[in-house]
Every structure is written in structure tokens, then in C-alpha cells.
Amino acid sequence: MLLDVKELRINYGTVYGNLEAVRSLNFSVEKGESVAIVGESGCGKSTLGLAIVRLLPPNATYDGRIVLDGKDVLSLKNNEVRMIRGTDVFMIFQDPLNSLNPVKRVSAQLLEALAIKQRRAGKSFDERATYKDMVEGLTSVRMPDPEVILERYPHQLSGGQIQRVVIAMALLMKPKLLIADEPTSAVDVTIQAQVIRLINELKKEYGMSVLFITHDMAVAYTVADRFLVMYAGELSESGPVNRVVKSPLHPYTEALISSIPTKSRNQGELSTIPGSPPNMLSPPQGCRFHPRCPKAMDICKTENPRYAQRDERILRCHLYG
Amino acid sequence: MAEPVFRTVGLTKYFEASKRSLLSSLVSRSPRAYIKAVDGVDMEVASGEVLALVGESGSGKTTLGRMLATLETVTNGEIYFMNQKVTKKLRKKVRRQVQMVFQNPTDSLDPRMAIKDIVTEPLHKSSVSGQRKDAMFGSALDLVGLDAETFAQRRSRDLSGGQRQRVAIARAIISNPTFIVLDEPTSALDASVQAQVLNLLSRIHDELKLTYLFITHNISVARFISDRIAVMYAGKVIEIGPTEQVITNAKHPYTQALLQSVPTIQTQDIVPPAGEVPSLVNLPSGCRFHPRCPHAMEICKQQEPPLKRIGEVDAACWLY
Numbered sequence: 210m211l212l213d214v215k216e217l218r219i220n221y222g223t224v225y226g227n228l229e230a231v232r233s234l235n236f237s238v239e240k241g242e243s244v245a246i247v248g249e250s251g252c253g254k255s256t257l258g259l260a261i262v263r264l265l266p267p268n269a270t271y272d273g274r275i276v277l278d279g280k281d282v283l284s285l286k287n288n289e290v291r292m293i294r295g296t297d298v299f300m301i302f303q304d305p306l307n308s309l310n311p312v313k314r315v316s317a318q319l320l321e322a323l324a325i326k327q328r329r330a331g332k333s334f335d336e337r338a339t340y341k342d343m344v345e346g347l348t349s350v351r352m353p354d355p356e357v358i359l360e361r362y363p364h365q366l367s368g369g370q371i372q373r374v375v376i377a378m379a380l381l382m383k384p385k386l387l388i389a390d391e392p393t394s395a396v397d398v399t400i401q402a403q404v405i406r407l408i409n410e411l412k413k414e415y416g417m418s419v420l421f422i423t424h425d426m427a428v429a430y431t432v433a434d435r436f437l438v439m440y441a442g443e444l445s446e447s448g449p450v451n452r453v454v455k456s457p458l459h460p461y462t463e464a465l466i467s468s469i470p471t472k473s474r475n476q477g478e479l480s481t482i483p484g485s486p487p488n489m490l491s492p493p494q495g496c497r498f499h500p501r502c503p504k505a506m507d508i509c510k511t512e513n514p515r516y517a518q519r520d521e522r523i524l525r526c527h528l529y530g
Numbered sequence: 531m532a533e534p535v536f537r538t539v540g541l542t543k544y545f546e547a548s549k550r551s552l553l554s555s556l557v558s559r560s561p562r563a564y565i566k567a568v569d570g571v572d573m574e575v576a577s578g579e580v581l582a583l584v585g586e587s588g589s590g591k592t593t594l595g596r597m598l599a600t601l602e603t604v605t606n607g608e609i610y611f612m613n614q615k616v617t618k619k620l621r622k623k624v625r626r627q628v629q630m631v632f633q634n635p636t637d638s639l640d641p642r643m644a645i646k647d648i649v650t651e652p653l654h655k656s657s658v659s660g661q662r663k664d665a666m667f668g669s670a671l672d673l674v675g676l677d678a679e680t681f682a683q684r685r686s687r688d689l690s691g692g693q694r695q696r697v698a699i700a701r702a703i704i705s706n707p708t709f710i711v712l713d714e715p716t717s718a719l720d721a722s723v724q725a726q727v728l729n730l731l732s733r734i735h736d737e738l739k740l741t742y743l744f745i746t747h748n749i750s751v752a753r754f755i756s757d758r759i760a761v762m763y764a765g766k767v768i769e770i771g772p773t774e775q776v777i778t779n780a781k782h783p784y785t786q787a788l789l790q791s792v793p794t795i796q797t798q799d800i801v802p803p804a805g806e807v808p809s810l811v812n813l814p815s816g817c818r819f820h821p822r823c824p825h826a827m828e829i830c831k832q833q834e835p836p837l838k839r840i841g842e843v844d845a846a847c848w849l850y
Contacts, residue, residue, distance in 0.1 A: 249720040249721060249722060250720055353806075367806070367807075369806070370806075397586040397587055397747065397807075398586065398747060398749075398788065398791050398792055399586060399787065399788065399791045399802055399803050399807075400802075401791070401793075402790075402791030402792075402793075402800045402801070402802030402803075403802040405793070405800060406800070406802060424720065424721060425721070425793070426721065426795060427750075427792075427793040427794050427795050428793045430793065430794075430795050430798060431793045431798050431799075431800055450798075454795050464722065465721060465722060466795065468721060468722055468724070468725035469721070469725075469750065469795060470725070470728065470750045470751055470753065470754035471750065471753075471754075471794075471795075471796075472753070472754065473753060473754060473773065473774065474728075474732040474754050474755055478729045478732070479725040479728055479729055479754065480725070481722065481725040481726045481729060482722035482725070482726075483726075485690040485691070485692050485693075485720075485722075485723055486690075486720065486722075
């Protein structure tokens with residue numbers, strides 16, 4: 210097991226009161242496995258990603274355990290956390306433009322990452338070999354003219370190119386866990402397809418574990434071995450992608466999948482989930498999905514469902530005990 | 531086909547690539563560079579249909595929509611609205627009949643205005659009495675599924691994303707238009723809310739007998755909402771035809787590549803096209819897709835293919 214999250218709870222202190230962004234979450238990621246965290250905005254999926262690299266804003270408080278490759282991330286000191294970022298865990302952010310330094314050339318930024326990696330491995334820095342690595346890295350993400358790209362500044366590249374530079378950086382660092390937070394929502398479908406392909410190849414070639422955070426069920430289906438569906442800070446359903454997509458058990462997963470348009474409007478309306486995601490400052494009592502759930506029972510309004518196992522899956526719903 | 535609401539002939543929009551001061555434009559000898567956002571589009575939008583305009587960013591789909599809504603001036607070519615050529619004089623008349631819904635309702639609604647003022651603003655210039663205005667506001671909000679009384683005095687910041695887009699739709703339909711340009715109306719919304727808004731748009735279309743130009747990059751959404759699909763690439767419409775035909779039996783290699791790179795929950799396989807989107811300043815010669823096309827031939831590099839009828843669709847490709 211590479212990543213093990215136990216009873217994780219994350220709260221944000223805001224001027225409007227306490228916001229419980231993640232509530233008693235348990236899950237794990239095996240070596241070489243890719244897990245997609247799927248959910249709507251505000252469900253806590255990005256907060257979870259940030260917690261694993263310990264980049265939560267200062268108003269966040271947390272308890273529980275995040276064990277990454279034997280280290281308890283949440284109890285590490287700040288300088289110890291810095292040592293695992295980049296080489297143990299690497300994060301790709303949603304907006305590619307914000308993830309590179311605008312006043313430094315691409316080469317300087319890749320060089321910085323490589324220098325850190327070599328220092329941690331206890332090797333001496335060899336500039337010529339490093340340059341060769343950088344060119345190879347850019348070539349392997351199918352970047353044409355890597356030598357030209359290296360001399361460019363981020364603003365001279367397109368969104369898709371920047372995202373590939375960041376992936377090239379991940380590839381050079383060869384982290385044990387790659388966290389990708391909506392890496393394709395700012396790029397076009399054709400570039401999205403390229404990025405997804407690259408991440409899949411990286412996983413296969415280096416046995417890298419991937420935590421893919423997205424709101425798009427279809428995108429998640431193309432990258433992941435396992436789904437983790439979240440709603441309002443809680444896990445709803447987790448299990449192998451094919452089982453979850455073909456026969457969803459949790460009412461939320463089921464509704465989410467059937468609201469994806471697959472036919473023409475002449476063949477009838479889309480099925481929808483009534484209402485909208487809850488205000489996280491005052492989430493509903495009991496199961497947080499019950500006000501929108503078509504199968505809600507009396508118990509759902511008062512009691513928070515426990516974790517249950519059924520059909521290779523972990524579920525949190527009163528329908529399944 | 532029913533009578534076209536809009537017809538465009540060789541419609542073109544160029545933007546200047548870099549602004550120059552008066553002095554340097556007089557002195558400098560280098561030719562001006564232009565971004566060819568829309569480059570010769572001949573298209574018809576039939577009355578009562580939903581035409582989806584799909585393509586990647588930079589393909590010119592938004593610019594084309596804005597030109598039809600007269601928000602953008604035309605560089606070259608002509609637009610005919612109800613068989614009348616759109617001129618400066620006619621612009622007012624077109625604007626009364628054409629409305630637009632933008633991508634992000636958070637940006638397109640004034641945060642300081644009450645919902646009622648936002649929705650009734652299009653009636654401002656017409657001589658509608660206060661009482662009539664209230665009634666129209668009530669029925670517009672009713673159509674989009676919001677309660678007029680509860681929402682009248684709220685601000686947009688109190689609303690959820692889906693409710694905001696409903697308000698934007700109410701604003702578009704209150705003046706009783708015939709044609710609405712919808713520019714990515716659901717791409718800023720959550721999956722569960724997107725389905726609600728798509729159902730709503732479909733219902734309003736049928737009830738008010740509207741014509742839609744639905745701009746989107748999401749093929750599944752286009753498939754749901756549209757009767758016909760037009761695919762744009764680098765400023766040109768390269769394929770247009772009935773939705774099911776285009777999706778199940780695409781003719782143009784670019785449409786095929788686009789369809790293959792869309793992730794669905796049916797297959798885990800996606801195939802991205804090779805190469806990058808071309809620069810709109812220096813477009814490739816001949817067919818603008820030829821550098822990325824797996825079937826490129828000699829003629830593709832030299833001559834631009836015209837739109838040709840193949841079966842039930844029109845495609846611009848030398849393969850046919």
C-alpha cells in the first residue's frame with residue numbers, strides 16, 4: 210500500500226463559521242494503481258489533494274492520518290514535508306498557467322526540479338547530463354522542438370504545451386504518487402486526450418500511482434482503475450471503475466451517471482438530480498445526500514450512514530446497512 | 531428545410547494581431563498581421579432548429595455567434611436575417627429579435643442589480659408599462675422554473691450556479707426573441723445541474739418555438755440538444771449535417787479525430803489527433819487541417835476544399 214488515508218477530517222475556519230470540507234474519509238491507493246476521485250464542486254476533492262501534499266491554507270485544521278509510503282504526512286515537520294514534495298508526491302494543478310513561474314524560462318524551471326532530485330539522491334550535479342534529461346523529458350511528452358521550448362517563457366506556450374511541460378517535470382522526478390487535480394479542465398478535448406494518454410503511459414512504464422481528481426465521470430473512466438465518488442465531503446461509493454459505471458449501487462453515483470447526456474432530446478428528457486449541492490456551512494443532518502435522494506428513507510434524515518462493503522465496493526448508504 | 535433565420539455568405543472576421551500606434555503604422559513597412567478568427571463561413575440556420583456549433587478553442591465558434599448577435603462587426607461577407615441583409619441600419623431590429631446567453635453566469639450578471647432588474651433590462655427601451663413588466667417577469671421566471679416572488683429582490687451572489695444560469699436564460703427570453711445564441715451555457719455548471727439546464731433549454735425551445743445556435747465544445751451535449759451540428763476548425767466550417775449522421779458517420783478526418791478524443795463512459799479507449807492547432811495568423815496553405823491529417827494528399831497542400839454534399843452531410847475534404 211502506497212497511500213493510506215484513515216479517518217481524515219478537514220475543517221476550514223471561516224468568518225461565517227466552521228466548514229467541514231472532508232468528513233471521516235478512509236481510502237487507500239496501491240502501488241501502480243490509479244484512483245479517480247470524482248465529485249461535484251465543493252465536495253472536498255481538491256482539499257483532499259492539497260492535504261496529501263500538505264498545502265492546505267492556514268485556516269484549515271485537520272485530524273486523522275495520511276500515510277504515504279510509510280510516512281505520516283500530517284505529523285511531519287515543515288522542512289520534512291518539503292523533502293517529500295516532488296520526489297515522493299508530485300501534484301499537477303488545474304490551471305497550467307499558474308503552475309509555472311512566469312519570469313523564468315522553461316529550462317530554468319526544469320533544471321531546478323532536477324537539481325533538487327539529484328541532491329536528494331546524493332548525486333553531484335552534472336549540467337550536461339541534466340540538459341540531456343530535460344530534452345528527453347520533453348520529447349517523451351511529444352513536444353516538438355524541445356530545444357526551442359526550453360528557451361521559452363511560459364506565456365509563449367499554449368495551455369496544452371504548459372500542461373505537457375508540467376507532466377514532463379513529473380516524469381523527470383518520477384514520484385511514487387502523482388496527484389493530478391483537474392489537469393484537463395482548462396484544455397481542449399483533443400489536448401485532454403493527449404494528456405490522459407500521457408498519464409496512462411507514465412503509469413504503465415514507471416509503475417507510478419496516480420490520484421486523478423475530476424468532476425467528469427467520463428474522463429475519470431478513461432484513466433482510473435478504481436473510482437472514489439465523493440459528495441459533500443464524504444465518500445459515497447468506491448470500487449473498480451467497470452463495476453461502478455456499469456452497475457452503480459449508491460443512489461448518488463447512479464444519478465450522476467444517468468445525468469450524462471448520451472442520446473438526443475427527441476428520445477426524452479435527461480434524468481436529473483433535483484436541487485443543487487448543499488451549502489457546506491450548514492450541511493443537511495444525517496446522510497448529506499438525503500434531500501436530493503430519490504430513495505431517501507426516514508433513517509437517512511437523522512443518522513449518518515456507516516461504511517459498508519458490498520460487491521467489491523465500499524459504500525456509505527443506509528440501503529446497504 | 532424551413533426558411534432560414536440566418537444565412538451567411540463568405541462571412542469573415544479578422545482581428546489585428548498587434549495594435550500599432552498611428553505613427554508607427556505610418557512609418558513601419560512590415561505588413562499588418564491579422565488573426566483570422568472566422569475565415570469565410572457559408573451557413574444557414576433554419577427557423578425552429580437547434581444548430582450546434584462545435585470545435586476547439588480558437589476555432590472561431592464564439593466569434594461567429596457574436597457576429598450573428600451583431601456584437602461583433604463583420605470584416606467581410608454578408609449576414610442575412612430573415613432574408614434581409616444585416617446593415618448598420620438594420621442592427622437595431624436584429625438585436626430586438628436576437629438574444630444571447632453567455633458561458634459564465636457569474637460574469638454575465640451584474641452583482642449589484644436585483645434579479646428583477648436584470649431580467650427586465652431588455653424591456654428598458656420598449657414602451658412596456660410597469661404592470662405589464664411585472665407580468666412578463668413573472669412568466670419568464672416561471673418558464674425557467676424559479677419562483678418570481680422569492681427571487682425578485684435577491685442579488686445574483688445569493689444564487690447557486692444553476693439558478694444564475696436560469697436567470698440569464700430568463701433575461702434572454704423575456705423580450706420574446708426568435709433566435710438565441712447560447713455560448714457554452716452549461717460548461718461552467720456541475721454535472722448534476724447541467725442536465726437540469728439542458729432539459730430546461732430543450733423545453734423552452736419547444737414551447738416558445740425558438741431557434742438556437744448552441745455553441746459548445748462538448749460533443750455529448752451537442753448530441754443531446756441539436757438537430758444539426760456544424761464542426762469548425764481554424765475559422766472554417768468543415769462539416770455540417772444532421773446530428774446523428776455527423777456523430778455516427780463523420781466524413782471529415784478532423785470530425786473523426788475530434789469524436790475519438792471525447793471520453794465517454796462506454797469505452798476506455800481514446801485516440802488523440804496528432805499535432806497542434808494551427809496559428810491563426812499564418813494558416814497552413816490549402817486545407818487547413820492537412821498538417822495533422824492522416825489522409826493528407828498532394829492536393830490538400832495546395833487547394834482549399836469546398837463544402838460538398840456527401841450523403842446527408844456537407845464536408846470540406848478532398849477525399850470525396
